[in-house]
Amino acid sequence: xxxxxxGSTDSREAKLLADFDSGQQAAxxxxxxxxxxxxxxxxxxxxxxxxxxxxxxxxGLTGPPGAGKSTLTTQLARMYRDxxxxxxxxxxxxxxxxxxxxxxxxxxxxxxxALDPGVFIRSMATRGSLGGLAASTRDVCDVLDAFGIDRILxxxxxxxxxxxxxxxxxxxxxxVLVPESGDSIQTLKAGLMEIADLxxxxxxxxxxxxxxxNELELMxxxxxxxxxxxxxxxxxxxxxxxxxxEDADAWTPPVLLTTAASGEGVGDVATALDRHFAFLETTxxxxxxxxxxxxxxxxxxxxxxxxxRLWTDAATNEWLDAKLTDLEAGTTNPFDxxxxxxxxxxxxxxxxG
Ligand SMILES: Nc1nc2c(ncn2[C@@H]2O[C@H](COP(=O)(O)OP(=O)(O)OP(=O)(O)O)[C@@H](O)[C@H]2O)c(=O)[nH]1
Ligand SMILES: [Mg+2]
Numbered sequence: 001x002x003x004x005x006x007g008s009t010d011s012r013e014a015k016l017l018a019d020f021d022s023g024q025q026a027a028x029x030x031x032x033x034x035x036x037x038x039x040x041x042x043x044x045x046x047x048x049x050x051x052x053x054x055x056x057x058x059x060g061l062t063g064p065p066g067a068g069k070s071t072l073t074t075q076l077a078r079m080y081r082d083x084x085x086x087x088x089x090x091x092x093x094x095x096x097x098x099x100x101x102x103x104x105x106x107x108x109x110x111x112x113x114a115l116d117p118g119v120f121i122r123s124m125a126t127r128g129s130l131g132g133l134a135a136s137t138r139d140v141c142d143v144l145d146a147f148g149i150d151r152i153l154x155x156x157x158x159x160x161x162x163x164x165x166x167x168x169x170x171x172x173x174x175x176v177l178v179p180e181s182g183d184s185i186q187t188l189k190a191g192l193m194e195i196a197d198l199x200x201x202x203x204x205x206x207x208x209x210x211x212x213x214n215e216l217e218l219m220x221x222x223x224x225x226x227x228x229x230x231x232x233x234x235x236x237x238x239x240x241x242x243x244x245x246e247d248a249d250a251w252t253p254p255v256l257l258t259t260a261a262s263g264e265g266v267g268d269v270a271t272a273l274d275r276h277f278a279f280l281e282t283t284x285x286x287x288x289x290x291x292x293x294x295x296x297x298x299x300x301x302x303x304x305x306x307x308x309r310l311w312t313d314a315a316t317n318e319w320l321d322a323k324l325t326d327l328e329a330g331t332t333n334p335f336d337x338x339x340x341x342x343x344x345x346x347x348x349x350x351x352x353g
Contacts, residue, residue, distance in 0.1 A: 013041055017048065020147065025117060028147045032122055035139045043301075046139060049146035054290065056088070056145035057277055060154045060170030061200075062163050062192070067176045068202040069155045071260035072269070074110045079270050080151045081118055088144035088152040091123040094133050094162040120144060134165035135300055138293070141169065164191045169293070171286060172276045174198040174269070177216075179208030193219070196253050197276050200269060204257040216255045249283050251276065306349050313348045316341065 019027035035042045059076075061069045070091070077087045089110065113119045122140060124133065141152050156166045167173045175196040180203075199220075201212050254272050258265035280286035310316055320341060326332045 009041065013044070017045075023148070025120070028120060028143070031143050031147075032120075032140055035143050036122070036124060036136055038136070042139075046142060049142055052146045053142055054145070056141070056149050056152050057172070057273075058141055058145075058152045058154060058170040059273055060156065060167045060173040061176055062156045062159070062167045062173065062195075063176035064159055064178070064181060065157050067178045067181070068258075068260045069157070069176050070110060072176060072200065072202060072258060072266065073153045073155050074113055075260055075263050075266040076153060076270060076273075077110075077113050077119055077151075079266065081113070081116060085150035086118045086148070087113075087120070088141070088149040089119065089121045089155065090137060090140055090144070090152065091121070091155045092133060092137055092166050093123070093125050093157045094160070094166065120147075120149065132165070133162060134169055137166050138169040138297075159192050161191070164195055167195050171280060171289065172197045172273055174200055174273070176200045176202055177212060178203045179206045179212050181212060197251065198253055198269070198272050199255040200258055201255065202258050202260050204265065205259045205261070209257055213255045213257060220253060220255070251279050305352075309349055309351065310345055313345070316345055316348055319344070 016027055016030060020031055031045055033039070034045060061073055063069055073089055073091075077089060080087050110121060114121055124137060124140065137154060141154065144152050154166065154170050156163045173195045175192055175198070177199065178201065199216050201209050201216070203209065256265060256268050256272060258269060260266060277286075280289070320337070323332065323337050323340075327334065327337060
């Protein structure tokens with residue numbers, strides 16, 4: 001037994017881990033904060049959790065502002081709670097440098113479940129994420145997974161590249177649209193179409209929901225025929241869907257209508273999510289996705305460590321400063337200097353601490 005001085009970093013970490021392992025909510029919240037803000041020891045925590053990961057299902061909900069993602073998330077969470085499952089909700093806003101506003105809004109919307117000890121809610125924004133928001137989202141989800149949370153719902157606002165990166169951290173990606181999205185359907189980012197395992201047309205109580213569903217299904221190649229020529233389909237996906245329509249190894253994203261505000265259709269979403277997860281398991285896609293994520297994780301860590309070790313090394317910085325005169329004079333160039341710097345820094349890069 002190694003003894004540690006009370007109050008030392010080691011003993012505090014040991015206490016946190018013991019509390020975490022015994023299922024204390026406060027320890028979960030603390031571990032999430034450490035990881036989210038990449039505080040000292042965050043990588044040790046994540047490393048320790050690694051072998052326990054993979055139990056939770058990670059479900060992404062992405063879509064334009066105000067589509068009803070939080071409302072749908074709350075309804076799904078309630079449904080999972082009724083089934084005896086624990087739920088984590090990670091609300092990510094890549095457009096916001098603060099969490100305050102988003103947190104407040106989400107708290108109010110999710111008020112009905114926020115007090116349930118079986119639900120853990122965290123809002124995240126760009127602040128304090130060195131490896132990018134997608135990386136810290138994944139890390140936070142790992143903590144929730146290690147804690148034993150059954151379903152993790154990842155809500156992301158927007159339709160841009162960073163939202164796509166965040167969506168890719170989920171096992172299943174749901175794209176939430178509303179009838180008002182109909183006019184812009186042709187301009188919807190192709191990437192959004194590619195990552196969607198499930199489409200939800202929310203606010204089905206408003207006019208135009210059926211029309212949007214038809215357009216989406218046409219685009220996905222779910223429907224063919226007379227009306228096809230009126231709406232350009234997504235060529236890649238439509239061709240794939242047609243080629244594999246009989247194939248059990250192919251997944252064609254269902255398009256579901258919901259009125260999240262009243263809960264209508266949310267049960268079907270939960271069923272579709274289960275179906276997609278079963279599909280991932282039986283086809284081996286789940287293992288493939290998770291394997292790819294592990295590979296990406298190693299690359300991320302390598303890049304982060306190289307960067308921080310190199311640029312916090314005084315000798316490397318001094319050496320580079322000394323090269324500036326030659327660079328200015330044109331007797332060398334940035335590319336040769338970079339190669340030289342890497343060659344002489346092998347020791348720095350491979351030394352931890
Ligand atoms: N009519 C109607 N309104 C809805 C429905 N679902 C949600 N809303 C309303 O739409 C508004 C936005 O809902 P949110 O759940 O906050 O949407 P969101 O996508 O999470 O919004 P952001 O996180 O701000 O992007 C709220 O006023 C909801 O009450 C629905 O099915 N029908
Ligand atoms: Mg929201």
